[in-house]
Amino acid sequence: MSIQPATTVDFFLGGLEAFMRRSGQGTHWGVTVLRLEGRPDAQILTQGWKQIHAMHPMLGARLKRQWRGWRWVWETAGPIAAPPICWHAAQPLPPDAAVIQERLQGRSSTGELSTPLWMEVFPWGADGGHVILLSWRHALLDGTGINLLLEKLAAGGCASGPPLLTAPPSETPAQLYKRARPLMNRLQAMTTAGCLSAWMKGMPIGGRPEYRLIELSHEESGKAVARLRALCGDFMQMPFYAAVAARALRLLHERREWSSPEIHLHLPMQLRGRSRELIFGNHMGAMPLFLDAGELSTLEQTVAHLLEKYREAMKEGMPQASEALTKLAAHFPLSTFIPMVRWTNMGQICSLFHSHTGAFLPGRTEFAGAAVQNVFTIPSVCAPPGLGIFVSDYAGQITVTLAWRGDGVSQAEIEAMAQRIRTDLTGIAEQ
Amino acid sequence: MMQALSDGMPEVPISPAAVIELLTAEHILEPQEPLTPDTDLFSMGLDSMAMMQLLLLIEERFRLTINPVEMTRERFATAIALAGFLEEKRRQAA
Numbered sequence: 001m002s003i004q005p006a007t008t009v010d011f012f013l014g015g016l017e018a019f020m021r022r023s024g025q026g027t028h029w030g031v032t033v034l035r036l037e038g039r040p041d042a043q044i045l046t047q048g049w050k051q052i053h054a055m056h057p058m059l060g061a062r063l064k065r066q067w068r069g070w071r072w073v074w075e076t077a078g079p080i081a082a083p084p085i086c087w088h089a090a091q092p093l094p095p096d097a098a099v100i101q102e103r104l105q106g107r108s109s110t111g112e113l114s115t116p117l118w119m120e121v122f123p124w125g126a127d128g129g130h131v132i133l134l135s136w137r138h139a140l141l142d143g144t145g146i147n148l149l150l151e152k153l154a155a156g157g158c159a160s161g162p163p164l165l166t167a168p169p170s171e172t173p174a175q176l177y178k179r180a181r182p183l184m185n186r187l188q189a190m191t192t193a194g195c196l197s198a199w200m201k202g203m204p205i206g207g208r209p210e211y212r213l214i215e216l217s218h219e220e221s222g223k224a225v226a227r228l229r230a231l232c233g234d235f236m237q238m239p240f241y242a243a244v245a246a247r248a249l250r251l252l253h254e255r256r257e258w259s260s261p262e263i264h265l266h267l268p269m270q271l272r273g274r275s276r277e278l279i280f281g282n283h284m285g286a287m288p289l290f291l292d293a294g295e296l297s298t299l300e301q302t303v304a305h306l307l308e309k310y311r312e313a314m315k316e317g318m319p320q321a322s323e324a325l326t327k328l329a330a331h332f333p334l335s336t337f338i339p340m341v342r343w344t345n346m347g348q349i350c351s352l353f354h355s356h357t358g359a360f361l362p363g364r365t366e367f368a369g370a371a372v373q374n375v376f377t378i379p380s381v382c383a384p385p386g387l388g389i390f391v392s393d394y395a396g397q398i399t400v401t402l403a404w405r406g407d408g409v410s411q412a413e414i415e416a417m418a419q420r421i422r423t424d425l426t427g428i429a430e431q
Numbered sequence: 432m433m434q435a436l437s438d439g440m441p442e443v444p445i446s447p448a449a450v451i452e453l454l455t456a457e458h459i460l461e462p463q464e465p466l467t468p469d470t471d472l473f474s475m476g477l478d479s480m481a482m483m484q485l486l487l488l489i490e491e492r493f494r495l496t497i498n499p500v501e502m503t504r505e506r507f508a509t510a511i512a513l514a515g516f517l518e519e520k521r522r523q524a525a
Contacts, residue, residue, distance in 0.1 A: 236499050269480040314480075
């Protein structure tokens with residue numbers, strides 16, 4: 001047995017999954033879709049797949065409480081065998097939404113997925129097209145981890161395992177409380193204001209994971225990137241996409257005639273010091289931002305407002321406060337974490353989940369010998385918040401995933417949000 | 432020579448070495464090997480949060496306000512490029 005320190009994000013995602021299980025929403029899965037223009041080389045793929053499993057015992061890890069220090073750790077029992085890559089028979093069409101929805105519920109065509117990482121290859125059509133589906137447990141790896149994993153697989157494997165991690169210095173509850181105080185004050189103010197997500201008390205919890213893809217053409221993607229640079233420069237992709245997501249949620253609130261004076265975003269942020277060798281174990285922390293609903297009238301106004309709030313939050317030490325508050329919560333049982341968050345936030349977790357984790361497979365045009373057409377991720381979300389908006393980028397091609405559950409969001413609402421997102425990204429209003 | 436600003440505080444000189452000191456002392460970047468004036472900063476992991484942190488530190492230390500739109504890859508590519516951009520900003524502000 002060996003022990004790896006867990007991060008506060010691992011605890012957050014562990015708590016989220018515990019909440020999902022208890023509320024009948026299953027386990028927390030994500031699916032990454034690789035569309036290839038030819039047949040991937042089975043030998044390269046299998047070799048990389050086996051090496052990654054041999055080098056990363058984290059694939060068999062269990063998040064548990066360590067008695068000494070009362071810390072959350074990953075316990076691993078040594079290398080695990082790679083599950084077989086599932087090659088399906090050729091079909092006239094690529095895998096449809098029903099297949100992806102099944103994976104988002106942790107199931108394959110033959111039963112429950114028994115490992116946290118599962119790969120399938122779907123040959124389709126007369127032109128040699130192939131789709132690879134990677135299904136992954138979000139409690140163990142996030143979008144950044146998937147990005148790193150794809151790079152390793154594309155390179156044909158990995159020659160070494162992850163570096164040894166050291167546990168962060170421990171702090172007393174009093175020290176943590178002092179650091180967490182700015183966020184606690186902000187959360188209390190937010191509770192008074194009444195932030196809403198896509199879910200409200202009285203609406204059903206659970207239902208099948210649903211999703212809608214918004215695939216921008218190369219021309220539209222070019223317009224989106226130009227708009228991003230004009231508003232946010234070359235580095236602030238996440239604030240730009242978060243502004244687009246916040247405006248989509250605001251539209252949903254307006255359509256429902258809901259009053260939410262603020263939108264509570266968790267802006268994902270890379271944890272400092274995380275190694276690029278560290279595929280498994282989550283990389284992203286959360287920066288809490290509270291946007292005034294009245295400041296979201298145009299994308300330009302929203303971006304300016306979000307950047308100002310971002311600057312304020314950095315000055316107030318919100319990233320450190322968020323980490324400290326999660327560390328404080330980690331003293332309690334995993335199953336109580338999200339209920340405590342919801343109690344603080346009047347039934348909400350946050351206003352929506354969203355992310356953009358950088359470009360997939362940077363600089364690569366091939367994957368296991370086959371030309372890549374597009375790569376994007378479809379995570380499942382729980383209710384609350386009931387809506388996730390995720391942005392994937394491959395070679396400058398932008399794909400947006402809207403994810404929700406059951407009947408929590410209507411088709412008309414999805415259409416309206418999809419149109420708003422496309423218009424915000426490209427600057428072109430649909431006719 | 433160090434000049435005094437209107438609030439009486441001395442103006443901190445801008446140089447590639449001062450930029451490297453800012454990036455490493457404040458843990459914006461945590462490189463495994465020492466940064467040099469022409470190290471590619473982008474490949475060291477400058478993400479949006481690191482950039483916002485850097486922007487605030489530049490404001491605090493060099494007394495310069497930078498709009499995110501001004502944050503281009505060329506200007507933030509290396510410590511030399513960034514120092515050059517900041518010196519130009521200071522000249523314009525004078």
